[in-house]
Amino acid sequence: MKPILSVKDVSRAFGHVQALKNVDLDVFPGQTLGLLGDNGAGKSTLIKVISGVCIPDEGKFTCRGQEVRIEDPSQAQGLGIATIYQELSLVDTRPVAHNIWLGREPRRWGIFIDLHKMERDAKEILGRLGITLPSVSVDVEVLSGGQRQAVAIARAISQGGDILLMDEPWASLGVEQRVLVQRMMKDLKGLGKAIVLVTHDLSNILEITDKIAVLRQGKLAAYADSKSTSIQEIIGWITGALAGTIPEKGV
Amino acid sequence: MMTSFLRRQGSWMIIGLVATLAVMAVVFSLASPYFFTPENFLVIGQTIAIEGLISIGETVIMIAGGLDLSIAAVAAVTGMLGATLILRGASGIEATLGALGAAAILGTVNSVVIVKFRINPIIATLGSLLLFRGLAEVAAAGNNVVIGTDTWAFLGRGYFVGLPIPVLIYLAALILAYFFLSYTVIGNYIYAVGGNHEACRNVGIKVDRLRFGLYILTAVFSGIAGLILMSQSGTAEPMALNGAELDILAAVLLGGIGLTGGRGSVIGTFFGTLVMGTVSDGLIMVGVPLYWSEVARGFILIFAVTLDSFRRGGGYR
Numbered sequence: 347m348k349p350i351l352s353v354k355d356v357s358r359a360f361g362h363v364q365a366l367k368n369v370d371l372d373v374f375p376g377q378t379l380g381l382l383g384d385n386g387a388g389k390s391t392l393i394k395v396i397s398g399v400c401i402p403d404e405g406k407f408t409c410r411g412q413e414v415r416i417e418d419p420s421q422a423q424g425l426g427i428a429t430i431y432q433e434l435s436l437v438d439t440r441p442v443a444h445n446i447w448l449g450r451e452p453r454r455w456g457i458f459i460d461l462h463k464m465e466r467d468a469k470e471i472l473g474r475l476g477i478t479l480p481s482v483s484v485d486v487e488v489l490s491g492g493q494r495q496a497v498a499i500a501r502a503i504s505q506g507g508d509i510l511l512m513d514e515p516w517a518s519l520g521v522e523q524r525v526l527v528q529r530m531m532k533d534l535k536g537l538g539k540a541i542v543l544v545t546h547d548l549s550n551i552l553e554i555t556d557k558i559a560v561l562r563q564g565k566l567a568a569y570a571d572s573k574s575t576s577i578q579e580i581i582g583w584i585t586g587a588l589a590g591t592i593p594e595k596g597v
Numbered sequence: 598m599m600t601s602f603l604r605r606q607g608s609w610m611i612i613g614l615v616a617t618l619a620v621m622a623v624v625f626s627l628a629s630p631y632f633f634t635p636e637n638f639l640v641i642g643q644t645i646a647i648e649g650l651i652s653i654g655e656t657v658i659m660i661a662g663g664l665d666l667s668i669a670a671v672a673a674v675t676g677m678l679g680a681t682l683i684l685r686g687a688s689g690i691e692a693t694l695g696a697l698g699a700a701a702i703l704g705t706v707n708s709v710v711i712v713k714f715r716i717n718p719i720i721a722t723l724g725s726l727l728l729f730r731g732l733a734e735v736a737a738a739g740n741n742v743v744i745g746t747d748t749w750a751f752l753g754r755g756y757f758v759g760l761p762i763p764v765l766i767y768l769a770a771l772i773l774a775y776f777f778l779s780y781t782v783i784g785n786y787i788y789a790v791g792g793n794h795e796a797c798r799n800v801g802i803k804v805d806r807l808r809f810g811l812y813i814l815t816a817v818f819s820g821i822a823g824l825i826l827m828s829q830s831g832t833a834e835p836m837a838l839n840g841a842e843l844d845i846l847a848a849v850l851l852g853g854i855g856l857t858g859g860r861g862s863v864i865g866t867f868f869g870t871l872v873m874g875t876v877s878d879g880l881i882m883v884g885v886p887l888y889w890s891e892v893a894r895g896f897i898l899i900f901a902v903t904l905d906s907f908r909r910g911g912g913y914r
Contacts, residue, residue, distance in 0.1 A: 398797060420801035431799060439791035439859035440785075448789060449800030459779050 348411065350375045350540050351396070351427070356405030358391055364439055365391040366402070367564045373509060378531065378541040379554035380572070382548070384584055385563040389544045393511050396542070397429040398422035400575075423450075428507025435498045438487035442479060443468035445486055458529025471504045472496075475530060476577055477567050501532055510534065513544045518592045525569075548577055560584055610853035614868040618875060622775045625879035632882045639761060643829070644707040645874035646763035647672075647838070649680050649867065652845045653774045654818030658811050659849055660778070662791035662858030666722040667707060668845060669838035670729035671816045672823030677733050678743040679824045680833035697820045703729055704816025708809040728841065729863045733835035746831035750774030763825045770818070774863045787811070791858025843898055848873045848903035855908060873897065 349372035358366040366388045373379055392522050394400035396407075398419040407414050409425045416422050422429075429435070436445050443465045444451075452467070466471030466481040473514040477496040486494055495515055502510050512531075516524040517548065531541060531554065543555060551558070552572045560568040560583040568583040601872060620724050626633040629636045679696035686743070687695065703725070710721040746754065755762040778784040786807055792799050794804045827833040852865030876897065880890045 394715055397799070398801075418801060419799060423801065429799065431796075436794055436801065437789045437796050437859070439792035440789055444789070451782050451785060451804050453782060457783070459780060459785055463779075525652060529804065 347374050348503060349373055349408075350410060352382075353392075353396065354406045354408070354526075356392070356395055356402045358400065358402045358517040364396065364564050369561070369566050370563075371559055371566065371569075373540045373542055373558065374557075375508065375540050376538045377556040378535055378543055378554060379572070380551050380559045381544045381559050381561065382546075382580060382584060383561035383567075386563075387584075388564040389561055390513060391544070391564075393513050393544055395547075396422065397427060397511055398509055399429075403551065406468070415486055422448075422504050423507075426506055426508040427511065428502030428505045428509070429511040430495070430502050432496045432514050435501070436486050436494055439485060441483045441485055442472075442489075442497055443482040445497055446471065446482075446504050448501065450505065458557065464503070471500050475503060475533070482526070484593075490523060490524045490575060491519045495519065495527050496530065499527070499534075503534070507539070507597070509540045509542070511542045511544075513541070514546070515541055516547070548580060551580070562586055610851070611868050613864050614851060614865075614872055617872055618868070619752055621872075621875050621879055625875075625882060627881040632879060633770045637878065637882065639764075641871075641874050641878050642759050642764040644878065644887050645870050646761070646767040647829075647846070648712045648761050648841055648874070649767045649870045650763075650770055650825070651820040651838075651841070652848050652866050652870050653863055654815035655849050656813045656852070656854055656861065656863050657774065657778070657787060658896070659856070660791045660858055660861055661787045661808060662794060662812050663711065663808060663811065664718040664856070665707060665723065665812060665815050666719065666842050666846075667725040667729055667814065668819045669702070669724045670733070670820040670842040671700055671703050672826065672835075672841075673835055673839075674703060674729050674733045674736075675820035675823035676821055676827035676833040676837055677736055677742055677835060680744050680827050683744050684704075684742065689752075692749070693824060696824055697817055699894075700816045700820025700823070701813050703814035707816065708812040709720040711812065712805050712809045716902065727846070730835065731749055736834075737835060739835065744827070744831055744833070748831070749828055751828075753825050763829065768819075771863055771867055773844070778863065783807070788859055792860070809893070813835040838879075842893055844873050845870075847894065847898040847901045849899070853908075855905050856902075858867050869901075 351373040353369060356366055356369045357364070360563060367488060369388070369390070371393060381389050381392065395402045397540070398416045398421050399454055401490050403415050407416050416425065429489055437448065444520065445467045447464050452463040454460045466585040472479060472482070475496070475502060479493055486497060489497065516527050518538065519527065528536050531543070535597060545551065552575070555572045558575060559566060562584065565585070579588060599803050622633065626685045631637060635824035651672060655665060655668055662804050665901055666703045675696045701775040707725055710716050710725070757765055778787060784831060786797065786802055790802065790804050790807055798804050823837070826837055849866050850869070850870030852861060852867070854861035854866060873894065876893055877890055880893060
């Protein structure tokens with residue numbers, strides 16, 4: 347299978363801190379890649395680089411076999427890359443429909459919001475994903491954590507996202523809400539979406555991912571099939587106690 | 598659904614403000630036979646039109662999560678410049694465009710300091726308040742610029758269909774601002790940026806560009822108010838509207854706009870402005886000395902800030 351997105355030799359420094367150093371990563375359609383690592387390992391920076399929020403100092407991107415540039419979030423969105431951030435993706439004081447279409451509002455006469463279309467399409471997307479909410483015109487702040495994450499996912503899907511970057515999607519969720527998000531991830535995988543999941547939580551990482559990439563001190567420390575590894579091995583890669591296996595460059 | 602809509606418009610606050618206005622109307626009417634008269638309502642309208650226009654700009658910038666304390670100073674500078682241009686032979690249109698252009702430049706100063714240099718807007722606009730007031734005084738060596746009441750009077754003293762022009766300009770600006778904020782894409786971004794600017798940045802909204810423009814817009818609203826005030830009195834004063842920024846801030850907070858942004862509407866601000874204007878007018882009507890009016894307005898400002906804090910689930914712990 348060919349990767350839908352490849353990241354090659356990506357480096358990014360913040361002042362004297364080298365957040366990413368020559369990182370390679372392949373993301374495949376219909377698969378979930380677990381992006382793991384300790385605090386400061388470079389996971390969030392890599393997500394920001396792929397989503398166009400942060401421009402890398404060096405590196406190349408290939409999307410669907412074509413070399414592409416990702417220099418701002420709208421370019422990433424245009425390539426079908428959608429990001430679901432842990433805390434930063436929703437505007438609490440705005441309604442569900444406005445959040446789903448934030449930055450891509452359907453318009454009338456160029457300057458006015460087409461509120462009717464916005465709400466109708468929001469309902470359609472939520473219905474397609476099996477998400478039940480009180481209404482698309484309620485403010486996000488009245489929703490539960492799981493419902494909020496569902497809205498963020500609906501937004502990613504509404505962007506036409508084939509590559510979903512999920513940064514700690516259940517960090518602040520209860521057990522039931524976490525199950526809801528994991529069920530949605532499974533459904534999305536079934537629809538052929540590629541998912542990059544950033545998490546600290548290793549509890550059932552091997553069941554919900556197909557591949558594991560471990561970052562350590564800004565470098566790719568390991569890249570493996572989830573079926574052929576173990577939690578102990580992953581912890582070893584994260585802490586540096588074990589040396590990981592990384593595919594050769596260009597493969 | 599309805600609850601969310603009402604919360605966004607700050608309508609619970611508006612209901613409270615209307616009740617407050619009703620109580621004040623009864624009390625002031627009982628205390629003075631001159632309060633509940635059409636003439637006095639026109640006076641209140643003329644008075645709140647000036648601060649009301651400024652408060653529209655302040656509302657927009659505060660919904661976007663910003664703050665501007667230099668608004669009244671910008672109005673004073675604009676009035677001074679407009680009057681000076683008229684005395685030097687400029688036509689009404691030339692003076693208006695020149696003075697509003699200057700207001701836009703002052704707004705740009707705020708934008709650069711706050712958006713580009715990332716300075717806290719309270720500190721930045723406190724500084725620019727002093728700077729602009731100082732400039733207004735330096736420009737005329739501390740003197741007023743008198744154009745007289747016969748020159749360029751229509752803007753501040755004219756009437757149309759029985760209503761003062763300043764009131765009509767204010768109401769038109771209010772309606773336009775309401776529709777702009779509620780139904781346009783940019784209006785939606787203003788609320789969204791105030792609610793969570795990082796989320797907006799992550800979806801590609803040009804947050805800094807938007808805020809940059811809004812500080813300029815706020816200054817232009819102040820500029821229009823400054824020109825109307827100058828036209829009303831036939832005189833531009835460097836210390837015009839001195840301290841009015843605090844009345845305006847109180848009106849905006851009373852109207853349901855929070856210090857953290859993201860919610861409220863210009864309709865709420867309208868009622869907040871009406872409460873502030875009615876308090877000032879009513880106290881004068883019942884013969885309370887002027888300094889007591891300042892005490893009352895100071896109390897309302899503290900009350901409004903406290904109310905905003907509790908509204909956000911904060912308050913003293």
